[in-house]
Amino acid sequence: xxxxxxxxxxxxxxxxxxxxxxxxxxxxxxxxxxxxxxxxxxxxxxxxxxxxxxxxxxxxxxxxxxxxxxxxxxxxxxxxxxxxxxxxxxxxxxxxxxxxxxxxxxxxxxxxxxxxxxxxxxxxxxxxx
Amino acid sequence: xxxxxxxxxxxxxxxxxxxxxxxxxxxxxxxxxxxxxxxxxxxxxxxxxxxxxxxxxxxxxxxxxxxxxxxxxxxxxxxxxxxxxxxxxxxxxxxxxxxxxxxxxxxxxxxxxxxxxxxxxxxxxxxxx
DNA sequence: CTTGACCTTCCAGTTACTGGAGACCCTATC
DNA sequence: GATAGGGTCTCCAGTAACTGGAAGGTCAAG
Numbered sequence: 514x515x516x517x518x519x520x521x522x523x524x525x526x527x528x529x530x531x532x533x534x535x536x537x538x539x540x541x542x543x544x545x546x547x548x549x550x551x552x553x554x555x556x557x558x559x560x561x562x563x564x565x566x567x568x569x570x571x572x573x574x575x576x577x578x579x580x581x582x583x584x585x586x587x588x589x590x591x592x593x594x595x596x597x598x599x600x601x602x603x604x605x606x607x608x609x610x611x612x613x614x615x616x617x618x619x620x621x622x623x624x625x626x627x628x629x630x631x632x633x634x635x636x637x638x639x640x641x642x
Numbered sequence: 643x644x645x646x647x648x649x650x651x652x653x654x655x656x657x658x659x660x661x662x663x664x665x666x667x668x669x670x671x672x673x674x675x676x677x678x679x680x681x682x683x684x685x686x687x688x689x690x691x692x693x694x695x696x697x698x699x700x701x702x703x704x705x706x707x708x709x710x711x712x713x714x715x716x717x718x719x720x721x722x723x724x725x726x727x728x729x730x731x732x733x734x735x736x737x738x739x740x741x742x743x744x745x746x747x748x749x750x751x752x753x754x755x756x757x758x759x760x761x762x763x764x765x766x767x768x769x770x771x
Numbered sequence: 772c773t774t775g776a777c778c779t780t781c782c783a784g785t786t787a788c789t790g791g792a793g794a795c796c797c798t799a800t801c
Numbered sequence: 802g803a804t805a806g807g808g809t810c811t812c813c814a815g816t817a818a819c820t821g822g823a824a825g826g827t828c829a830a831g
Contacts, residue, residue: 569742593755626722
């Protein structure tokens, strides 16, 4: 399979696939002409990576997940621990964003948004009041 | 004021303050010895930036907010529009993260997390089922 | 005069790609 | 055989917003 085919089937851009090879996540075979020659197994790995990335796992976490996936003797506890840690990070991020949103929403709500210069948003950022 | 004082009073690391000067957000005076000499106005700007950044505004948005703040004749509508746009972006991000969290939480919930290799998290990432 | 804390600049690294340049390869058509 | 068009290759640079560290100048105290 050429890279364009794999890109389409995995949903990842060709650029990203080359990048993933660069950082050692995949090792597609090569043809005599230098073109990458992807096997079904490579495609599966890429799809796996795409899904893990879409769940917000970092590349390094994906590397670990991939290793666990390929390790027939892994303990599911290891996977769960990794996922739970990531879940906690996501929750923390959500809380952080909600804090921002609440503050910002309140500021936006109190801003007249007209032609006059008075603006509670700027006043707040300036530390007034 | 030396940079360490401003760093402490603004809550921003000295490194960050130098960076902000680098990208033109502030222009502190210089002493003969080359040291930066911050005025109260610089400190206020930095505190403003710190608050705007903590609300998740990007550096370029901060640059615009700063310009609006310093423009006595600005219309509050301009500020509100900027803030509203950012608020929408935050909301979108929250929704995205909540989607991730829900999926991930469900996977984690169904994973035994024991010594056995069977793991629904990996199965899902692998596209099985 | 030396020590130690500050200050300076500049360079490199971080995350996960993305865009683009220049060049090679393959297939089809004329 | 020449050419046109895609597809592919590698490599370099840039993104956001810092952060760490090296090498070296400055300042106040003892």
